[in-house]
Amino acid sequence: MVDYIVVGGGPAGCATAGRLSEDASTSVLLFEQGPRDTNPYIHMPATYFKTAKGNLLTRYRLQPQRHQNMVTPEIVQGRVLGGGSSVNAMVYxxxxxxxxxxxxxxxxxxxxxxxxxxxxxxxxxx
Ligand SMILES: Cc1cc2nc3c(=O)[nH]c(=O)nc-3n(C[C@H](O)[C@H](O)[C@H](O)COP(=O)(O)OP(=O)(O)OC[C@H]3O[C@@H](n4cnc5c(N)ncnc54)[C@H](O)[C@@H]3O)c2cc1C
Structure with a gap:
């Protein structure tokens, strides 16, 4: 039995789970569909281009874009503990x-x- 279940270990999910579990009497279960954040390029600044290949991203193909000559762009989202913040470019x-x-x-x-x-x-x- 847990008090809270948080689905998705991106920034929003990790912040929510972290804040909830600051209360030691509260139990929190965090589900993340991707792997742990052990890839060294996650922890090395300015190497996000290294995480742009492989299995740390989910690649979504958009529908044909009517106002962009019907191109079907690819949109990537993080699929790893830390979500997009584990694979992003550190642009603040x-x-x-x-x-x-x-x-x-x-x-x-x-x-x-x-x-x-x-x-x-x-x-x-x-
Ligand atoms: C390649 C890339 C570069 C970026 N560069 C920058 C940057 O330089 N500066 C900046 O400010 N922002 C950047 N961003 C955007 C920033 O990372 C996102 O805005 C931020 O991560 C969004 O956080 P989130 O928690 O809302 O969602 P996400 O980070 O998308 O986290 C969602 C998490 O939920 C998990 N999940 C989804 N469905 C399920 C399920 N059914 N069960 C379990 N887990 C699930 C996913 O695997 C993912 O880990 C970048 C994003 C990407 C992908």
């Missing part, structure tokens, strides 16, 4: 401060740029 994008201020003005308390900036810095390991 904080977004536009004005967007956050706009959401805060619409009533999203805690979503102003000054509110979210410390969390971006924490994620970036500054």
């Amino acid at each position: 994008m904080r977004g536009c401060p004005e967007d956050y201020e706009g959401w805060a003005a619409m009533g999203c308390d805690g979503w102003g740029y000054d509110d979210v900036l410390p969390w971006f810095k924490k994620a970036e390991d500054n």
Whole structure:
């Protein structure tokens, strides 16, 4: 018996499972369809091109794109513990401060740029 089951071990699933399991009395089961994140290129900066081949990605073929001359682009998603964050290019994008201020003005308390900036810095390991 577990208290929570989290499906998908990408950033969202790992953060959710991690936060839930901070309470030692809570049991959490995390399901990830891909392998563990033992591939060395996951842990080496700027080598994401090495993980772009092999079995760490799911490759989706899109339907013919009417506004792109009917091409059928391939879209890849991470399929490994850590999800896309295990295979991504480490490009950090904080977004536009004005967007956050706009959401805060619409009533999203805690979503102003000054509110979210410390969390971006924490994620970036500054
Ligand atoms: C090649 C690549 C490069 C990228 N580069 C950057 C970058 O430089 N900077 C940036 O900010 N973002 C980048 N991204 C995007 C970023 O990685 C994603 O936005 C982020 O990982 C999304 O997190 P998520 O938890 O929502 O989903 P995902 O990371 O997609 O995680 C979902 C997880 O769920 C698992 N899963 C799915 N279905 C099931 C199931 N039925 N059972 C069990 N497990 C399941 C998948 O295997 C996967 O591990 C990149 C993504 C890719 C794929």
